[in-house]
Amino acid sequence: MKAIEVKKLVKQYARTHERAVDGISFSVKQGEFFAFLGPNGAGKTTTISILTTTLRKTAGQVLIAGHDLDHETKQIREKVGIIFQKPSLDKTLSAEQNIRFHACLYGMFMYRPAFWLMPSAYKKRVQELAEIVGLQNNLFQPINKLSGGMQRKLEIIRSLMHMPDILFLDEPTQGLDAVSRRALWNYINLVRREHGTTVFLTTHYIDEAEGADSMAIIDHGKIVFSGAPQKLKTKLNVKKLEDAYVELLG
Template sequence: MEPIIHVENLIKRYNKAKESAVNGVSFDVRDGEFFTFLGPNGAGKTTTISILTTTLSKSSGKVEVLGKDIEKDASYIRQNLGIIFQKPSLDENLTAEENIRFHAILYNLYTFSPTYGLMPKAYKDRVMNLAELLGIQKEMFNPIKSFSGGMKRKLEIIRSLMHDPKILFLDEPTTGLDPVSRNNLWDYLQEVRQNAKTTIFLTTHYLEEAEGSDVVCIINNGKIMMQGMPREIKNQLVSPHLVFESKERERLSEELKVKGYRFQEKDGKFIVEFGDRRGQEIIKSIDTPIHRIDINNPTLEEAYVKLVEGGGETG
């Protein structure tokens, strides 16, 4: 099956810059996939998204979105994308509904009417169904200058979904949101993905948001360092480990050495990697009295930090 996004040896150089902002990047995104682009500030994430959404030209390379060339078929591509930018892009002088209405008209979804009451029933139903799902239906006719950051973000989601986009680009969508709003937002986005089969392309600083991705792609200094399923990345970079606490530390240390376990002692605790072994097998093999045991599975954040701070290139 042809990928919905195909990027091959993408390069972007800005005038007067000594190095390329994006340097030979290649990846594919499948239809309906949840794809996350991770990297530190200045890594090339926003530049790549800007090129994919046809708002920035590339220097060289091949980029196709929805099977179309981003330069030859930019208009078609734009009509099928939804974008939520890192910084809100709403008109503060309008009501929530007016922001949505003008967006819908720009996409030629409906004929312009000066008031909500004169808009077609299909428009009203679409707006209110989305607003109800996100819990802001009572505020749709209020000026958005009074909205909280979370409410503005929800409004941007409604706006981006009005035209049923095939791909939804989310550039740091939960920045500035409180934990409850962030969780509610992701619950809804997962619902959209499941019901509408929308492809999601995410950049985020919250590593836990990427845990549910189908594919994670890590970029740094304009180059892709690693890509794959979150589980694969975690297991390749960070070993699962046990944490032992014992009053007989010297005895435990000696026993771990004799049995050939890889471990380190930190703050009075013994961190034992179990890799391909089963953690329970190691626990049962220890004769030294243990008063506390924790089993820690690797997180995407641990893997990401190890890869980016290490500066290495893997895969």
């Protein structure tokens, strides 16, 4: 079964001559680790925003977990988790309150006005994820008291709360220290193994895509390569994916 199917996807913003996304097609198998790479302005974030229902497409067909993007956005949102490149936290709330509202909006738990009133399953999940990313000592601090890296960790916790079938990661480790970055990837790999979660990654840390099952590289709105990382390395006769990526786009 395909977790993601994209056919001839187009996005053209108003009052622009060039398409941000220009008729791209690709698919991602269920449980696969898929990397979607490209330089700044290539169309990566536009594509991921369309796939996660936060941006309207101009043309094309998109199926997410078997659901049609044009008619089943609610069902799609229930299946996906998202870590966006740009922060989307409510700065009037504490870290834990941001998590609690998100979990309740997804229908995971009935809302309670305080952390200690929430079910034990909620509290256990929050504390487990907080320990993984190193935020256990900051859960009850106001957002404006957290550093940029801490806020990034909070968004990671929030996106993983409901065990999504498909996890979209848009520059997930940007702003994280090396220890937190490794801990996050160890956890994502664990989730993939134990729950069959599909991972869709965009990143400028090309080494993070070395272990991808398949990938696509987009440039100026068009797919310029599609296939396994090893296929591109073999084609360009290099050992590291980053070297192949630079050579292809350079």
